[in-house]
Amino acid sequence: MNNVIATVDISKCFGKLTAVDQVSLHVGAGEIYGFLGLNGAGKTTMIRMLLGMIKPTAGRAYINGRGVGAGNYELWKNVGYMVETPNAYPELTVYENLEIARKLRNIKERSATKRIVEKLALTEHMHKRARDLSLGNKQRLGIAKALIHQPQILILDEPTNGLDPAGIVEVRNLLKELAANRGVTILVSSHLLGEISKTARKIGIIHKGKLLNEFDVDEFERLKERRVQVKVKNMGYAKAVLENNGYAMTQKEDFLICSDPKAVASPEKIAEILVTNGCPPRSLGTEQEDLESYFLRLIGEKGN
Structure with a gap:
């Protein structure tokens, strides 16, 4: 798959602080990359370098195979973006803000503003001043500005900030569509x-400026950990019994x-050993990591 967005060993230092440290990203065509x-x-610093807003200390960023640079x-003609807090003219209405965005993008089609207002569920707020919008609707306005020119590349920094659960689902479905x-x-x-x-097809995890995994x-x-979780009355004795039978056990709260x-593969063997040794399990089950558990384990192992 061709990489539409990529970086090669890109870094950014602010004095003695290294905000991004030799990160190489690979985002394929038509992919949603989380x-x-x-x-x-270091997420926002990375996005600012991808958009040419700040210059890397080292390394390069590429959009469609072309190096990102001030010239x-x-x-940017085919890129839509929103970075950190969405910007808007506070005294102008939603419609007026989007009309400015349309004209700056040199879009001749006057219906583009109405189309994007409807797509982002802003119709009832169209004539409200931007300063009077809720945080969630300000976020919608920012996404609308990013999408008004129907770009083929979209870079969004925390797009669901301030949205209620229904709004989050709307943005999720929009990105998937x-x-x-x-x-x-x-x-x-x-x-x-x-x-x-629930959204991305590819994921990169950054911690303290370093890309831990992609x-x-x-x-x-293949990456997520699967494990057996046991609850018994005598934790210390049960742990010793299982370890004597070749099972490495850790204790977490009320569970082994x-x-x-x-x-x-065979959790019933755990139950059999415990019953044979006089400490039958109160509960026993298998579970596997979700993305949150994997993330926390990864930053614990690699990110300190």
């Missing part, structure tokens, strides 16, 4: 792991946990 990290991990104006039906390449940064897991959703099935593949 860029995950805690607040302050490459043609790159753009990628599936129009082949739009989308990079979306977020700290909402559950939401990204994988597609199919590969995630084992990630050994042989335990996951």
Whole structure:
């Protein structure tokens, strides 16, 4: 798959602070790429470098195979973006803000504004001043400005901030529709792991400026940890019994946990050993990591 958005060992330092540290991203055509990290991990700095808003200290960013730089104006004709807090003229209405965006994008079609207002569910707020909008509707306005020229590349920084659950679902469905039906390449940064897991086909995890992993959703099935979780009355004794039978156990709160593949494949053996040794389990089950659990384990292991 051709990479529509890519970086090669890109870094950004602010004095002694390294905000992004030798990151290489690969976003394929028509892909929704979820860029995950805690607040302050380096997501927004990376997006600003992708958009040419700040210059990298080292490395390069590429859009459609062309290097991002201050002079490459043609790159942005087919890119829509929203970075951090969506900007708008506060004294102007939603409609007026979008009309300005339409004219700045040199869009001749006057119906473009009405079309995007309807698509982002802003019709009832069309004549409200931007300053009077709720946080969620300001976010909708920002996304509308990013989409008004029907770009083939979309870069969004925390697009669901301030949205209620229904609004989050609307944005999720919109992004999926753009990628599936129009082949739009989308990079979306977020700290909402559950939401990204429902949207993205490929995920990159950044922590303290470093890219810890990059994988597609199919590969995630191989990466996520599966484990057996047991609850018993005498935790210390049960742990010793299982370890004497070759199972590496860890204790977490009221449970004993084992990630050994042989335990996951045959959890009934765990139950059999415990019953034989006089400490039958109160509960026993297998579980597998979701994206949130994997993320927390990864930043714990690699990101300290």
